[in-house]
Every structure is written in C-alpha cells, then in structure tokens.
Amino acid sequence: MLTSAPAFETRRLSKNYLQGRIVVEALAGIDLTVTQGEFMVLAGSSGSGKSTLLHLLGGLDRPDCGEVLFAGKDLAACSESERTFIRRSRIGFVFQSFNLVPVLSAYENVEYGLWLDGMAKRERRQRVEEALHSVGLADRMHHRPDHLSGGQRQRVALARALIHQPVAVLADEPTASLDSRTGAAIVQLLLDINASRGTTFVFATHDPEIIARAPRAVRMADGRIVDDVRRGAL
C-alpha cells in the first residue's frame, strides 16, 4: 500500500556528541527518504547511529546540521506546539524497554494519550478497546504491566503507539528484550499492521532474521548509510 508521498526525508543530517573532550560524529550527513507505507529496518553495529537517527526523525532531539522533514514539513521550522502535536499524534514510538507506567493497567497506559487530548470517556473506551483488541490483548486489558509477559507488555506499548493512528511508528529495538519466538510474533504483528493500515515503520534492530526479511533494510556504519536494500513483498 505504498503511496508516493514521503513520511520522512532527511538532508545532510548531522549530529555530534561531546564525550569529555572528544567529539563523536554520531550522524555524518544522512540523506534518507522513507515513503509513507514503507516498512524499513535500520541495521548496523552498536554505536553506528541508529538510535540517534530515530530520535531526530521523531523530533525528540535536534540535529547540529541538516534537516528532517516529516510529511513534507521541516521539523526545525515548526513551532514548539506543532512539534509536540507531531510527536504526540502523528508519530508513535516503541522502545526496547516498553516504557509503560507501572501503576497503570494496560487499558490505562493506552488511554492516557487520549485523556491528555481531552477526549470523552466513551470515545476513549471504544478506541482503547479496539487498539488492545488489534494487538491481541482483549483479555488482558485490566492487568498491570508487572502481571504481563514481555511480549504482552510490548503489545501494550504498540497499542499505545498506534492509538492516535499515526502516519509512522519509530521502533528502537522493540524485540531486543524478548525471546526469539515472542520477538518474531511482534515483528509479524508490525508487518500485519503495516499491510492492513499502511502505517510507516522505521525499525532499528540487530536481529539478522528480521533484517533478512524486511522489505527494506538500511545499514549504518559510523553515522553513515552504507547499504540500502529493497526486496519484493514478503
């Protein structure tokens, strides 16, 4: 379900970090276009710049040089409130460590973003139930994270990331803390969501099997793109 419009475009994107007196070039001029509806894996050894790139794509951090366009809009040129809206509603984030609120149930973790929007309770309930159902958690809605398995926690995090029906989901090693079978089920779920809804995915991983199966695999080394492979549909 690829459309021609880009979800993300970066131009000469650079980011340095200061480690003591040493300047580390985390991103060294990245030019990348991710089309809406694409499922792209970001590969590369530890320290190659994957997380830094995801943070910049999602407007969680600012580049030193170059630009990030989201749906054609330069993030740096947006007002702070526009950027917040994009981060909260147009882009979903999923992390390795789930980042769920431990005292809230699965339902409440997913509901929270809609509550912040001021959405009425009845509509919230419909949306949250639908989201948890779509990730296979209809029967675990009222469990707290510490009563859920790792795979179930990651499904809650995914439902939360999808609750605003974002254009794109940025996932930073979402299967790294899961066993391989549970991880494979999460990847399949992401691929299904990509196919059925056209949600764009940018997915950083070290898992060679996921990299080998991905419709597009971009490999980074030392802050640069060194390989960009597209495959046919799975």
Ligand SMILES: Nc1ncnc2c1ncn2[C@@H]1O[C@H](COP(=O)(O)OP(=O)(O)OP(=O)(O)O)[C@@H](O)[C@H]1O
């Ligand atoms: N907050 C920071 N302060 C200083 N240096 C940083 C910071 N974040 C990242 N770096 C450095 O930037 C480079 C890229 O790091 P990044 O986290 O993007 O790599 P990565 O590909 O995500 O690695 P991993 O696979 O281990 O998650 C590394 O050399 C790292 O040490």
Ligand SMILES: [Mg+2]
């Ligand atoms: Mg990383």
